[in-house]
Amino acid sequence: MTTTLNRSKKVLGIEQAPPRHWVGDGFPVRSMFSYDSAPALSPFLLLDYGAPSEFPPALAPRGVGEHPHRGFETVTIAYQGEVEHRDSAGHKGRIGPGDVQWMTAASGIVHEEMHGREFTKNGGTLEMVQLWVNLPARFKKAPPGYQDVVGSRTPVVALAGDAGTVRVIAGAFEKEKGPARTFTPIELWDMRLRAGKVANLNVPAGQSTALLFLHGGGRVNGSKSVDEEQLVVLDRDGETLSIEAAADSTILLLSGAPIDEPVVGHGPFVMNTENEIRQAIADYRNGLMGHLD
Numbered sequence: 001m002t003t004t005l006n007r008s009k010k011v012l013g014i015e016q017a018p019p020r021h022w023v024g025d026g027f028p029v030r031s032m033f034s035y036d037s038a039p040a041l042s043p044f045l046l047l048d049y050g051a052p053s054e055f056p057p058a059l060a061p062r063g064v065g066e067h068p069h070r071g072f073e074t075v076t077i078a079y080q081g082e083v084e085h086r087d088s089a090g091h092k093g094r095i096g097p098g099d100v101q102w103m104t105a106a107s108g109i110v111h112e113e114m115h116g117r118e119f120t121k122n123g124g125t126l127e128m129v130q131l132w133v134n135l136p137a138r139f140k141k142a143p144p145g146y147q148d149v150v151g152s153r154t155p156v157v158a159l160a161g162d163a164g165t166v167r168v169i170a171g172a173f174e175k176e177k178g179p180a181r182t183f184t185p186i187e188l189w190d191m192r193l194r195a196g197k198v199a200n201l202n203v204p205a206g207q208s209t210a211l212l213f214l215h216g217g218g219r220v221n222g223s224k225s226v227d228e229e230q231l232v233v234l235d236r237d238g239e240t241l242s243i244e245a246a247a248d249s250t251i252l253l254l255s256g257a258p259i260d261e262p263v264v265g266h267g268p269f270v271m272n273t274e275n276e277i278r279q280a281i282a283d284y285r286n287g288l289m290g291h292l293d
């Protein structure tokens with residue numbers, strides 16, 4: 001008989017949200033972490049959180065106009081409001097609350113990210129996350145891709161003890177698998193925990209793991225208390241997490257197998273070497289990443 005010894009992941013830090021900045025004129029966000037500063041969370045490169053903000057009705061959609069990416073994936077999660085995407089590989093998509101857009105830039109893409117048409121017309125509250133996921137060197141030259149991960153087709157698992165729910169965007173929770181296809185093992189879970197309850201979770205051993213508290217608060221593995229708009233960074237070692245929710249909480253769990261390769265980034269390009277960055281800039285300037293129609 002084998003004995004499995006599940007070890008609790010150590011909390012390495014609780015990161016405060018830095019000041020807000022605008023991405024284009026549509027997305028007021030705080031960068032909860034970035035690959036060019038601490039903490040190191042490979043395969044995740046960056047996480048921007050756009051806490052709820054109000055937009056009045058408008059005639060023209062706000063957002064970020066045509067811009068390139070190469071070498072990684074952008075994952076956009078809509079919590080409130082509506083985001084529309086269009087890219088040079090011919091993909092188009094509009095995501096609303098509960099939906100996720102998983103864009104694989106890989107060899108290179110040009111896209112725009114705007115508020116949705118209806119949202120622009122009516123105004124409302126926008127709340128979103130954008131996560132950048134690195135690709136291993138062998139997939140950085142793969143053709144670009146796009147997945148609409150529709151909320152209504154994403155499995156939701158009830159936690160034991162009426163502690164809340166886990167919506168599995170990627171990876172697996174208990175017997176449910178998330179619909180997003182990933183290049184390396186990744187867990188991405190949209191969790192809602194109930195005040196006063198405890199959620200006990202397992203992630204695969206050896207993964208980089210972090211929890212973004214969007215709303216609510218609590219404690220993770222006996223840490224000091226965590227507030228909304230804070231990021232809990234956990235050690236790669238160990239696989240169990242225990243989250244005590246002090247209030248009704250919305251938490252995003254990200255966990256992934258680290259890609260132990262050099263990371264060299266410049267703006268929208270993340271590659272392995274300086275030469276590849278110079279090549280990316282040249283290829284974009286020469287139109288090799290395409291254009292929007």
Ligand code: MN
Nearest residue numbers: 069074111113
């Ligand atoms: Mn982009």
